[in-house]
Amino acid sequence: xxxxxxxxxxxxxxxxxxxxxxxxxxxxxxxxxxxIVATCRAAGVDExxxxxxxxxxxxxxxxxxxxxxxxxxxxxxxxxxxANSALPATTERVVVFPxxxxxxxxxxxxxxxxxxxxxAAIALPLFRGRPGHPIALRRDVFAxxxxxxxxxxxxxxxxxxxxxxxxSANPWVHADLDHPEDLRAAVCxxxxxxxxxxxxxxxHRSHRAYLADPIPPPQLERLxxxxxxxxxxxxxxAYAIVCVQDAAVKAQCARLCGGQEHIVQAPVFVAxxxxxxxxxxxxxxxxxxxxAQSFELFLQATIDAALVGQNLQxxxxxxxxxxxxxxxxxxxxxxxxxxxALPPHVFVAFGMTIGRPADDxxxxxxxxxxxxxxxxxxxxxxxxxxxxxxxxxxxxxxxRTNATRGGYLGRPVxxxxxxxxxxxxxxxxxSSYAAARAVLADELRRLGFGFA
Numbered sequence: 001x002x003x004x005x006x007x008x009x010x011x012x013x014x015x016x017x018x019x020x021x022x023x024x025x026x027x028x029x030x031x032x033x034x035x036i037v038a039t040c041r042a043a044g045v046d047e048x049x050x051x052x053x054x055x056x057x058x059x060x061x062x063x064x065x066x067x068x069x070x071x072x073x074x075x076x077x078x079x080x081x082x083a084n085s086a087l088p089a090t091t092e093r094v095v096v097f098p099x100x101x102x103x104x105x106x107x108x109x110x111x112x113x114x115x116x117x118x119x120a121a122i123a124l125p126l127f128r129g130r131p132g133h134p135i136a137l138r139r140d141v142f143a144x145x146x147x148x149x150x151x152x153x154x155x156x157x158x159x160x161x162x163x164x165x166x167x168s169a170n171p172w173v174h175a176d177l178d179h180p181e182d183l184r185a186a187v188c189x190x191x192x193x194x195x196x197x198x199x200x201x202x203x204h205r206s207h208r209a210y211l212a213d214p215i216p217p218p219q220l221e222r223l224x225x226x227x228x229x230x231x232x233x234x235x236x237x238a239y240a241i242v243c244v245q246d247a248a249v250k251a252q253c254a255r256l257c258g259g260q261e262h263i264v265q266a267p268v269f270v271a272x273x274x275x276x277x278x279x280x281x282x283x284x285x286x287x288x289x290x291x292a293q294s295f296e297l298f299l300q301a302t303i304d305a306a307l308v309g310q311n312l313q314x315x316x317x318x319x320x321x322x323x324x325x326x327x328x329x330x331x332x333x334x335x336x337x338x339x340x341a342l343p344p345h346v347f348v349a350f351g352m353t354i355g356r357p358a359d360d361x362x363x364x365x366x367x368x369x370x371x372x373x374x375x376x377x378x379x380x381x382x383x384x385x386x387x388x389x390x391x392x393x394x395x396x397x398x399x400r401t402n403a404t405r406g407g408y409l410g411r412p413v414x415x416x417x418x419x420x421x422x423x424x425x426x427x428x429x430x431s432s433y434a435a436a437r438a439v440l441a442d443e444l445r446r447l448g449f450g451f452a
Contacts, residue, residue, distance in 0.1 A: 003047045003088040005113060007040040007134070009033065010079040011099040012053040012070050017178050021057055022099045023050070025183055028190040032102035032177070037062045043109035045095060049086060051079035077151045084145055093117070094142040096152060097134035103172035103186055104134060111166045112136035121162035122155065125173040131165060132174030188222065191319045200318050205363050207322030208262040208409065210355035214245075215267050219319065223354075227312035230304075238301035239308045240275035242340050242348075243268050249339060256336045257328040257351060266353035271329060271336070272309035274301035276345035276448070292345060293450030305349040313352060322357030325350055331436070333443045345448035361408075362401045365393050367419065391418025 011023040011033060018025070023033040030038075037048050041064065048065045053072045059065075070082045080096065087094070093116050095109060108125050115123035116136045123136040137155070141162070144155050156163060177183060195203065224241055232238070244250050245268055253271070254263035263269050276297065280290040291297060313323045329336060329351035336348050366372075370379075371386035398413040407413055426433050441451060 001046065002090050004090060004092045005045050005047075005095070006087055006091050006093075007036075007045045007048045007095040007097045007109075008080060008083040009036055009048060009050045009097050009099055010076050010083075012051050012056070012072075012074060012079045014053070014072075018183065019180060022102075022177055023052070023059060024057060025102070025177065026187075027102060028187055031060060032099055033059055034062060035102050036097055036099065037065055039104065039106045039109060040095070040097065042106035043113065045109070045113075047088070049083045051083050077145065080142075080145050080152060081148075084143060087139070091139045093136060094139055095134050095136050096142075098176075100176040100178065101133045101172055102177065103175075103189060104170055108166075108168050108170055108173060109134060109136075111168070115164050115166055120164035121159075123164050123166055124156070125168040125170070126165040127168050127171055127173050130174050132168075134173075184222075184225075188226070188318075191219070191222075193318055193320050195318070197314070197318070200314065204313075204317060205322075205361050206324040207353075207355075207357040207359055207361065208260075208324055209357065209359035210262060210266045210322065210353065211358045213267065213356045215321070215354065220268065223312060223315045223319070226315045227308050230307040230311040232304050232307070233300045236279060236300060236304065238275055238279060238297075238304045240273040240277075240346060241308065241312065242271040242273065242342075244271065244340070252339050253329075253336060253351065256332045256339065257326050258331060260326065260328065262324065262353050263326065263351070266355040268354045269326075270309075270312065270352040270354060271340055271348045272305050272312070272350055272352060273342065273346050274298070274305040274349045274449075276301055277343045280345050280448075290345065292448055295451045298444075298449050298451060302349055309350060309352060312354075316354050320356070321354055322359075323352055323354045325352050330440060333440065333447060337447055342447075347444055347447045347449065360405075362397060362405060364397050367393065387420050391420055394419040394422070 013022065015022045023031065025032040027035055033050060040048050046064065048062070049068055050059060050065060051068045051070055052059070054069050055072065059067065066086070068082050068086050070079055076098070093113060095112065097104070097109075112123040112125060112134065113136050116138060121138050121141045124131040125134070135152070135156070141155060144150055145152065175182070177186060193200065220243060224243070227241070228237070244253055250269050251264055253269050254260055257263055276290060276292065280292070283290045309325065313325065316323045327350050329348045333347050337346065340348070342348070367390035368386050370382045371390065395415055395418055398415040398417070401408050401413050402415065445451070
């Protein structure tokens, strides 16, 4: 086969800031170098030349790939000069594809090569006004790297007229894999859904039916790791997450949460806890005692738990999972604390089911934005209009749910009742919901929380 297009992958560094050999980084089950080679092959590249330092670990076997070895301690320009000397005589186009940019997709490489084929000497990808990598060049232009003083950026800057930029939707054209947090972001991106964070928020629905697919431990750890970076008051981080996978314990939790079947069905039931235990231990370590009677501290811990729980749900949804928050985890706070072996000063603020959804509920939407968003002062003149809009939205949801899903949780929904009807029944003078939670404060006191 005549080799006309070659990709050069500089991968000779030690990866000191990353703490690992970048070429061998695990990107969702595929090494970085294998991902780049696959991308190049998909883009029609004939051969890939990988530049490695002498003594580096061996690469996995990959078709149409050659390794050029350079002495340790060199710069990228040294790697490029070594690769230039090894290019086949028939080479017409070169793609410089640093291993740091392993998440760039084949469509970007194809667009760069097509730009060079149409006459450009150099083609750069451009994401949001910033150029990045990989870079495609004509062979004769790339040969200018040969002098010891020449750098790749010199080739780009030498004559702006011969450079073309190619708009790209891929942020990884200028997002390097330099540090462990970059690797974490890359792995999350590879597992994520194709929605922005804001778009994902609009797509939220509570799922109450799940497939039997388990959630792999690394994924669960990744989701909780991301969730725990939520904001926290005064850095107290007063939360804990108990992931329940044991069938017997899940069944016990389901019973304590009103017998909700999807708790049993979901592969994971998460107890999101307000946790002052660690702060109590910190106080004891320093010869003092926890101010457990403080309502402010109780409120901080509860808010912390809510923030980390919302983060966890959003993280799960971003990776294609479904979730449902379970307020009924507060039905029996003493019993569920015992079931989960919670220490003093910890209570389950709410639960959450997580799994691959097996249902497709009609989105409920939300009340009109005017009922939530105010500028400078709370505007009560909107309230009646907002309630009318909320009622209409709830009735429309009921109609759609009955028509397209045969009802909600197996029962038809009353299409006459709006949002205000439901709130008046739940929280009005005859509220059975409030009556059922009348002992909650006393039970939380028994778990080590006070309300002075």
